[in-house]
Amino acid sequence: MNISNLKSRFPVFKKNPNLVFLDTAASALKVDEMIKATNNCYTNEYANIHRGNYELSSKLTKKFEDARKKVADYLNTSEKNIIFVKSATEGINLIASCMTKRFLEDGDEIILSYLEHHANLIPWHLIEKKIKIIPLGLNDNDEINYDELNNKINSKTRLITLTHMSNVTGSITNFDKIKEIARKQKIPLLLDGCQFAPHKKVDLKELDPDFYVFSAHKMYGPSGLGILYMKDRWIDEFTPYQGGGQMIHDVDIDKSTYANGYEKFEAGTPPIAPVIGFSSSLNFMDEVDPNVIYDHEMNLHDYAYEKLSKFNNIKIYGSNNNKGAIISFNIKGVHNSDLGAMLDKKNIAIRTGHHCCQPLMKHLKVTGTSRISFGVYNTIDDVDYLIDSLDEITKILI
Numbered sequence: 001m002n003i004s005n006l007k008s009r010f011p012v013f014k015k016n017p018n019l020v021f022l023d024t025a026a027s028a029l030k031v032d033e034m035i036k037a038t039n040n041c042y043t044n045e046y047a048n049i050h051r052g053n054y055e056l057s058s059k060l061t062k063k064f065e066d067a068r069k070k071v072a073d074y075l076n077t078s079e080k081n082i083i084f085v086k087s088a089t090e091g092i093n094l095i096a097s098c099m100t101k102r103f104l105e106d107g108d109e110i111i112l113s114y115l116e117h118h119a120n121l122i123p124w125h126l127i128e129k130k131i132k133i134i135p136l137g138l139n140d141n142d143e144i145n146y147d148e149l150n151n152k153i154n155s156k157t158r159l160i161t162l163t164h165m166s167n168v169t170g171s172i173t174n175f176d177k178i179k180e181i182a183r184k185q186k187i188p189l190l191l192d193g194c195q196f197a198p199h200k201k202v203d204l205k206e207l208d209p210d211f212y213v214f215s216a217h218k219m220y221g222p223s224g225l226g227i228l229y230m231k232d233r234w235i236d237e238f239t240p241y242q243g244g245g246q247m248i249h250d251v252d253i254d255k256s257t258y259a260n261g262y263e264k265f266e267a268g269t270p271p272i273a274p275v276i277g278f279s280s281s282l283n284f285m286d287e288v289d290p291n292v293i294y295d296h297e298m299n300l301h302d303y304a305y306e307k308l309s310k311f312n313n314i315k316i317y318g319s320n321n322n323k324g325a326i327i328s329f330n331i332k333g334v335h336n337s338d339l340g341a342m343l344d345k346k347n348i349a350i351r352t353g354h355h356c357c358q359p360l361m362k363h364l365k366v367t368g369t370s371r372i373s374f375g376v377y378n379t380i381d382d383v384d385y386l387i388d389s390l391d392e393i394t395k396i397l398i
């Protein structure tokens with residue numbers, strides 16, 4: 001497969017061939033294989049799954065459960081540990097809610113970092129226990145300051161929950177370092193893989209977190225689907241997050257018992273077509289190879305980083321080491337939202353604003369940044385066009 005130009009696999013470019021899409025961190029464009037599979041599911045295969053005793057339903061049930069196995073194989077884990085939710089956000093809310101019911105008490109502490117997306121902050125604000133949030137600070141390169149961890153862990157620490165890769169700076173968390181310290185103290189670990197999983201191989205056997213979450217829509221897949229990996233221990237000990245159909249064992253009018261295993265967390269009709277579609281996104285990821293994707297995107301990143309660094313009065317946030325293909329920056333004298341709007345006029349899509357990371361913005365002492373993020377479809381020509389356009393715009397605005 002020719003990784004240097006995969007635009008032909010993304011139908012949006014047929015209608016808009018000159019689109020330069022640099023906002024994959026928000027949501028990725030959709031690959032043909034996923035669109036075809038979703039379309040086929042609704043057109044030819046659709047019925048509700050799990051409870052129908054007719055062929056259409058049983059065939060799609062099998063396909064749905066095969067997709068769970070595909071997700072598990074992709075992550076090198078068992079399908080028994082894969083729970084389908086509506087988004088990564090819902091996955092983290094599920095964990096926060098389940099932990100609150102059985103594992104958290106007033107005064108307990110959880111550790112996270114200044115790099116977290118609001119999706120890994122606000123669920124912890126909303127829980128009905130008075131827990132303390134202990135943030136890990138950032139070093140001069142705006143990476144997590146791992147040295148703080150030993151001092152911040154104590155007998156009240158109940159969870160360490162961290163982004164696997166920052167959606168603002170692209171910084172990749174050194175999970176081995178965290179794990180080594182946390183395991184000694186038997187503290188569970190949650191990794192938010194939203195930005196990492198679409199760009200680099202995830203091996204859950206090797207990583208070995210307690211929980212891992214990400215969203216299908218950032219991985220060339222459908223919206224409305226999140227993947228939550230949970231270790232057996234938590235699947236067994238947590239009680240259900242929501243109640244409804246499919247998650248039950250036995251129901252009376254005034255009481256019920258619920259299913260064992262991942263099913264207890266999947267109340268109601270699941271996102272059937274998105275799961276089928278996502279299985280095809282993973283076929284595409286496998287076909288290209290996530291490690292090849294990472295190298296391709298980082299080549300573009302490094303090329304863009306070097307060219308951007310040459311702009312007068314530009315500030316690029318975060319270091320250029322151990323990261324994924326995201327660059328956040330500000331140019332003195334140019335407001336990020338003006339820049340975004342002017343690039344849009346040139347058919348270039350970037351993201352501007354706080355990126356759902358207000359604590360990080362406060363740490364950086366800015367209200368927002370301009371962010372470019374790469375996907376498998378981007379090319380060197382995209383970067384050249386961005387740089388030429390930035391050159392033109394900054395000459396007008398400054």
Ligand SMILES: Cc1ncc(COP(=O)(O)O)c(C=O)c1O
Pocket residue numbers: 025026087088089090117119120163165166167192194195215
């Ligand atoms: C690092 C990170 N975590 C969590 C999320 C939330 O993902 P979703 O909105 O798909 O639930 C995002 C989305 O941008 C993200 O970048």
